Amino acid sequence: MALTIYNTLTRLKETFQPLEPGKVKMYCCGVTVYDYCHLGHARSYIVWDTVRRYLEFSGYEVCYLQNFTDIDDKILNRANAENTSMEEVSQKYIQAYFEDIRRLNVIDASEYPRVTENITPIHQLIAELERKDYAYAVNGDVYYKTENFSEYGKLSGKHLEDMQAGASGRVDLEDLSGKKKHKPSDFALWKAAKPGEPAWESPWGMGRPGWHVECSAMIRANLGETIDIHGGGGDLVFPHHENEIAQSEVVTGKPLANYWVHNGMVTVNGEKMSKSLGNFTTIRELLERPIDPMVIRLFVLQAHYRKPLDFTEDAIYSAQNAWETLKAGLLFRYHYGEQLGWKETDLNPKTELQNSQINSFQVAMDDDFNTPGGLAVLFELAKELRRNANIITHQGNTEIPSEQLKQMWQTLVTLAKVFGLEILSPAENKNPSEVISNEEILALIEQRRDARKNRNFASSDSIRNQLQAVGVNLIDQPNGETRWYRE
Structure with a gap:
């Protein structure tokens, strides 16, 4: 049976055919590094880690990229609140990402491109869009002309007339005023510098990239014009992935990805996870309860990746029993x-x-x-x-x-x-074979047998308790023999 994958773009399960036989190029949108990773991140990166592992198990050589968004309003806000720099905030939470996600046994990606390391490819992509009349500059900002891309909305199924500005939650109030944009659905490719914020030189003046253009540029610079699989959470279908398609495909004339794959969202007791509801849980908070990291992996994998996943105490308890x-x-x-x-x-x-x-x-x-x-x-x-x-x-x-x-x-x-x-x-795998050898167990059982013969029951009980402490249980047989087993 051949591998089939549900393609969000076609809304069909399709037989997987890589661009190059035996090789897979795969990209997943990474975290914006301004806070600790939460349960939604855990699900997403466990899912894509498992997809990658299965492709490799099936014989494919997988090149898997996952980016870090290390320049963003949220990062700048955190830096201001903590009286530190964008770079320090980014580095702190990139390190925290690796600490948390590796505990969940997620294998490192092949590469982790960062936005701040790909400014030149971003400039090149925006300039090409401008030359092709898919972008326009206004007072140092550059916007994408959504009305010029006839296929806009093909991934999400949305229509331009139904779209509103600010859908990504990453735009300034100025963008919504109508003073700069030609159409409400147009989105920022480049943002003019504001006082005190990090900025880079560009053909349009000092500024920084828009969110959507970053992934398009990093994919093209690191993987090429078309990749096999583009993954991400279902909340990224619109506008992020829709905008990636619009940016990339009008420049290259080729599909950005042959398979668009999205995981379902995580809820907590049936409600959307949010700090305002008090049900926001980070990976490290969860593991510090403590919970075995494998229980979290198992909890995630017990649901199909495209389905919603509801985090409840009962579900974690069930996953704990299953892991045992x-x-x-x-x-x-x-x-x-x-x-x-x-x-x-x-x-x-x-x-x-x-x-x-x-x-x-x-x-x-x-x-x-x-x-x-x-x-x-x-x-x-x-x-x-x-x-x-x-x-x-x-x-x-x-x-x-x-x-x-x-x-x-x-x-x-x-x-x-x-x-x-x-x-x-080592703590989890400190099974009895590493704590006490079979020879030592048999020697203690022999000592216990001698103690019982001599009616030294205190010594006999002490040996039994000593063995139980290292996970070895004894079963006394009617014929006088003693069987043993490890917990």
């Missing part, structure tokens, strides 16, 4: 591999996979990145491993051959990694 099931499966090797005779040299998750499970996983993911369907395969494997773990714990063996169990575990680890669901930190 997956984690038990991922740790199966550490708890039972030695007992089953697995050798370290045999444990390569890239080999000896269960093809039927791999195929089921690919069928789900090839259907527009259907992560809930993919997770169903993971849970099937994890539950079967857990069932066999219980049998081994209480009976000492299982009817399923050791090699088959090894295949299950290796398949689970491989597919979970596609979703970024891994045992990450």
Whole structure:
């Protein structure tokens, strides 16, 4: 089955055909770095990280760019409020972005172009638009002529006559006055400098870029005139992505992206997330509760990326329980591999996979990145491993051959990694195999047996408690033997 992707532009699922066989050029709109990332950011970047991981799993070489908007009114307002500079604010929150998003096991993009590093490409694009009569300058500002682009609105389905100025929330009141713009739907490509604000020289005077032109210029400068996939949140369809298309395609005469892909929004208890409602949650606030980062990834991936995602305490609790099931499966090797005779040299998750499970996983993911369907395969494997773990714990063996169990575990680890669901930190992965060896466990059990024979029950109980403290539980059998298992 070939990969199909829902294309916002055509409103259809389409078979994915990259521009260059075996390679994918992908761009996702990044954050404006004036504050800490919130749940909406977490969802978006987990989604695009998973898309990238699956494309690479499918054999593609992926070049993935995600920008940083490091000049914006919001950044300048934060700098003024904190009596600091635009550069200091940007750098602070770029660093915070990496701290937060890496905790969610999001792989770094191939590149992170910044607006302030791409001023020359922005100038070039605006100048070309002006030459083609798609832009006009007014007192140091430059605006895009939306009425000259006959296809304007093709991504969002909106019509020019229905559009109002200020839809992006990033325009000045002057722009809305009608004194500068020819049409209310026209948008700023270049903004004239204001006193005390950072500015760059340009053919139109000192100023800084408009928001929409930045991504168009960075894509063209770093990836070329047409890319395979352009991703972003659903709130960016209009006006941001609509304006990107208008700017880029009239200059190049080519599609900006062959597939426009958008993730759904995050709500909190059914309401839009906002600071005014008091339900605004940043990634770091959430993780400091604390919550295992993998629970957040799992929570995000349990919903299809295009659907709304409602953040509730019940949903997080459910994701927590689900992660415990997956984690038990991922740790199966550490708890039972030695007992089953697995050798370290045999444990390569890239080999000896269960093809039927791999195929089921690919069928789900090839259907527009259907992560809930993919997770169903993971849970099937994890539950079967857990069932066999219980049998081994209480009976000492299982009817399923050791090699088959090894295949299950290796398949689970491989597919979970596609979703970024891994045992990450030393604290999380401090499983008993790293705390106490099997030999040490058996020696303590022998000491406990001697203590029981000598009716030294205090010593016997102490050893049991010592083992429990490192996650090893004992089961005394009627025949006098003692079985043990790791939590």
